[in-house]
Amino acid sequence: MQNITSRETGIQPENNPALRRFALITAAATFVLVWIGGLVTSHEAGMSVPDWPTTYGYNMFFFPISKWFGGIFYEHTHRLVASGVGLLTTILALWHYGWKSRKILRWGGILLVTAGIGALFLDPPAPAHSHLRDDIIVSVIGALAFASSLVWPDSDPAPRWLRRLAVIAFLAVVVQGVLGGLRVTLLKDQLGIFHATLAQLFFVLVSAIALFHTRFWKRLPLHEESDAKGLRYFFLGTSLLILCQLILGATMRHQHAGLAITDFPAAYGKLWPDTDAASILKYNQLRTGPLDLGFITPFQIVLQMVHRMMAAIILLSVAACGWLARRQFGPQHRLSRLTLGWSFLIVAQVFLGAATIWTGKSADIATAHVACGALSLVTGAMISLISFRCLTASALKKCAEQKNELTTLLPSSSITH
Amino acid sequence: MKNAFVVLAALVLAGSCQFATAADVTGKVTLQGTPPPETPIDFKDHEDCLALHPTQLTSRRYIVGKDNGLKDVFVYVSKGCEGKTFPVPSTPVEIDQVRASYNPYVVGAMVGQKIRFKNSDPLLHNVHATPKVDGNDEFNLPQTTQGQVDEKVFAKPEVLVRIKCDVHNWMFTYVGVCSNPFFAVTDENGNYKISNLPPGEYTLTAYHLKAHGATPGVSQTIKVEGDKAVTADFTVEVPKS
Numbered sequence: 001m002q003n004i005t006s007r008e009t010g011i012q013p014e015n016n017p018a019l020r021r022f023a024l025i026t027a028a029a030t031f032v033l034v035w036i037g038g039l040v041t042s043h044e045a046g047m048s049v050p051d052w053p054t055t056y057g058y059n060m061f062f063f064p065i066s067k068w069f070g071g072i073f074y075e076h077t078h079r080l081v082a083s084g085v086g087l088l089t090t091i092l093a094l095w096h097y098g099w100k101s102r103k104i105l106r107w108g109g110i111l112l113v114t115a116g117i118g119a120l121f122l123d124p125p126a127p128a129h130s131h132l133r134d135d136i137i138v139s140v141i142g143a144l145a146f147a148s149s150l151v152w153p154d155s156d157p158a159p160r161w162l163r164r165l166a167v168i169a170f171l172a173v174v175v176q177g178v179l180g181g182l183r184v185t186l187l188k189d190q191l192g193i194f195h196a197t198l199a200q201l202f203f204v205l206v207s208a209i210a211l212f213h214t215r216f217w218k219r220l221p222l223h224e225e226s227d228a229k230g231l232r233y234f235f236l237g238t239s240l241l242i243l244c245q246l247i248l249g250a251t252m253r254h255q256h257a258g259l260a261i262t263d264f265p266a267a268y269g270k271l272w273p274d275t276d277a278a279s280i281l282k283y284n285q286l287r288t289g290p291l292d293l294g295f296i297t298p299f300q301i302v303l304q305m306v307h308r309m310m311a312a313i314i315l316l317s318v319a320a321c322g323w324l325a326r327r328q329f330g331p332q333h334r335l336s337r338l339t340l341g342w343s344f345l346i347v348a349q350v351f352l353g354a355a356t357i358w359t360g361k362s363a364d365i366a367t368a369h370v371a372c373g374a375l376s377l378v379t380g381a382m383i384s385l386i387s388f389r390c391l392t393a394s395a396l397k398k399c400a401e402q403k404n405e406l407t408t409l410l411p412s413s414s415i416t417h
Numbered sequence: 418m419k420n421a422f423v424v425l426a427a428l429v430l431a432g433s434c435q436f437a438t439a440a441d442v443t444g445k446v447t448l449q450g451t452p453p454p455e456t457p458i459d460f461k462d463h464e465d466c467l468a469l470h471p472t473q474l475t476s477r478r479y480i481v482g483k484d485n486g487l488k489d490v491f492v493y494v495s496k497g498c499e500g501k502t503f504p505v506p507s508t509p510v511e512i513d514q515v516r517a518s519y520n521p522y523v524v525g526a527m528v529g530q531k532i533r534f535k536n537s538d539p540l541l542h543n544v545h546a547t548p549k550v551d552g553n554d555e556f557n558l559p560q561t562t563q564g565q566v567d568e569k570v571f572a573k574p575e576v577l578v579r580i581k582c583d584v585h586n587w588m589f590t591y592v593g594v595c596s597n598p599f600f601a602v603t604d605e606n607g608n609y610k611i612s613n614l615p616p617g618e619y620t621l622t623a624y625h626l627k628a629h630g631a632t633p634g635v636s637q638t639i640k641v642e643g644d645k646a647v648t649a650d651f652t653v654e655v656p657k658s
Contacts (some may be wrong), residue, residue, distance in 0.1 A: 050543050050545070056559050103635070281631070
C-alpha cells in the first residue's frame with residue numbers, strides 16, 4: 001500500500017537498475033547524436049543526401065557502404081545514429097510502462113508483420129526495388145516487437161509523471177526525425193534551426209529522465225535547505241540563457257556562411273566591426289578557404305557579435321552561480337561542486353568558440369563547440385532540477401523547524417494520537 | 418486592298434529586319450591589383466577524386482590570362498531591354514560534372530531556358546541550387562550514375578545563382594539568369610562578345626563573383642547605332658583587404 005502511494009505521488013520512483021542504466025545509455029547516445037549532427041553542419045553536408053527517408057533511393061539501412069564518402073558519410077551516419085536513438089527512446093518509453101507494454105508490443109508486432117507481409121502481396125515490387133526491403137524491414141521489426149513481448153521485463157510501471165516524460169521523449173524523437181527529414185526535402189534552412197533546437201531540448205529531457213532514475217536523485221533531501229535568495233531561479237535563468245545562446249548558434253550555423261567575423265577577441269580589428277558596403281566587400285575578400293560559402297552580410301556579422309556578448313554574459317552568470325552556491329552552502333555542498341564543474345565547462349566552451357574562429361572554423365573544433373554547448377545546457381538544467389528538489393523558500397524551513405520544536409516541547413501522546 | 422497588302426508586307430519586313438540592323442558588342446575585362454592565391458583542394462577522404470586529378474585542383478576565384486584579362490566575368494545588359502520580350506532559346510545550357518568539377522564555372526542562361534546538368538563522372542554527385550531571388554526555386558538533384566542528365570529552369574532574373582555539390586564540397590558553378598539574351602562570360606583572356614544587340618541605349622554591367630561580392634558590379638552606358646560594332650572594356654579591381 002505504501003509502495004502504491006509513493007508511486008502515485010511520484011516522489012520515489014521504483015528502483016530499477018536495468019532501466020536506470022538504459023536511460024543513461026539513451027542520454028549518452030543522444031549526446032553522440034548531437035555531436036554527429038554538429039559534424040554534419042560543420043562539414044556543410046546537410047544536403048548531401050537529397051532524399052528522405054530513403055538515401056539516394058535506397059532504404060537507408062541498405063545504402064551500400066561503398067557510397068559513404070564525402071558529405072554523404074556525415075549525413076548518412078547521422079541518420080543511422082538518429083534511428084538508433086529513436087529505437088532506444090521507444091524502448092525507454094515502453095519500459096516505463098513495465099509489464100503493461102507487453103500488450104502494445106504483442107499487438108503492435110502482429111500489426112507490423114501483417115502490414116509488411118500484406119504490402120508484399122498486395123503491391124508486389126520489383127525484386128531490386130527498395131520498396132521490397134521496406135516491407136521486409138517492417139515485418140522484421142514487427143517480429144522483433146512480438147518476440148520481445150515474450151521476454152519483456154516483469155517490472156511495475158514507473159510513476160505516472162515519469163511515464164509521461166518518457167512518452168513526451170518518444171513524441172519528441174519522432175517529431176525531431178520528421179523535422180530533420182522535412183528540412184532536407186523542403187529545402188528549408190529555418191527547419192534546420194528548429195531541428196537543432198529540439199535536439200538540445202530532447203537531450204535535456206532524456207538526461208533528466210536518466211537523472212530521475214539515479215540513486216543520487218532519490219537520496220536528495222526534499223526541500224530541506226533554505227534558498228531565501230532564490231538561487232535556484234538564478235540557475236534556471238542561466239540555463240535558459242544558454243538555451244537562447246544555442247539557438248543563436250544554430251541560426252549562425254544554418255546561414256551556411258562560414259565565419260562572419262574571422263578574428264577574436266577583436267572583430268575585424270575593432271571592438272564593434274564596420275558593416276557598411278565597402279567594409280563588407282573587404283571582409284568578403286578575406287574569405288579564401290576552399291569552400292565557397294557565399295557572401296557574409298551585416299546581419300550575419302551582428303549575429304556573431306550578439307553571440308559573443310551572450311557568451312560573456314553566460315560566463316559571468318555561471319561564475320556567479322558557482323560563487324553564490326559556494327558562499328551560501330559551503331565548498332563541499334553538492335550544488336557548489338556541480339556549479340564549479342559547470343563553470344569549467346563554460347570556460348572550455350568559450351575557449352572552443354575562440355578556437356573555432358582561430359582555426360578558420362575547423363570542422364572538428366566547431367563540432368566540439370556544438371557538443372560542449374549541449375553539455376553546458378544539460379549541466380545547467382540538471383543543476384536547476386537538483387536545486388528545485390533540495391531547496392525551498394526559507395518560510396517552509398522555518399515551519400519545519402517550528403514543528404520540530406513542538407515535537408520536543410509537547411508530550412508525545414499529544415502529537416501521536 | 419492592294420495598299421493594305423503593301424503596308425502589311427512592309428510591316429513584316431520591318432519586323433524581320435529588326436535584328437538585321439543589330440550590332441555586336443565586344444570588349445575585354447582586365448583585372449587591376451594582385452589577387453590572393455588560389456586555395457588548393459584537399460582530397461582527403463576523396464581518394465576516388467584524387468585518382469581523377471593527377472594534378473592539383475585549386476579554387477577558381479581569379480583566373481587571369483594574357484594582359485591581365487580576367488576569366489569568368491558575367492557581362493550582361495542590365496538596363497535598356499525593359500518591356501521587351503525575347504524568344505527563349507530552345508537549346509539548353511549544359512553544365513557538366515567532369516573529374517569532380519563543374520564545367521563551366523560561370524555560365525549564362527535566359528529566364529525559362531533549360532539548364533542541363535550532366536554527370537560525366539563515374540561518381541555520385543548532387544546538384545544543389547541555392548537561388549536568393551523569390552520565384553527561383555531551390556532544388557537538390559541526386560545524380561547517381563555516369564551519364565545521368567537532369568534539366569531545370571529558373572523563372573526570374575538573378576546574377577548569379579550558386580549551384581553546389583554537397584557531396585564534394587569544393588564543387589561550385591554559377592548561372593547568370595537574364596530576361597534578355599544579351600549576356601556573355603569572359604574567356605581565359607578576359608574577352609567577351611554579345612551578339613545581335615538592337616539599336617538603342619543600354620547599361621552594360623560586368624560582374625565578377627569574388628571582386629564584386631554582394632555589390633552589383635561595374636557598369637557603363639553604351640549606344641548601339643545600326644549595325645556598327647561597339648567596344649566596351651571594363652576594369653575590375655581587386656578590393657583592398
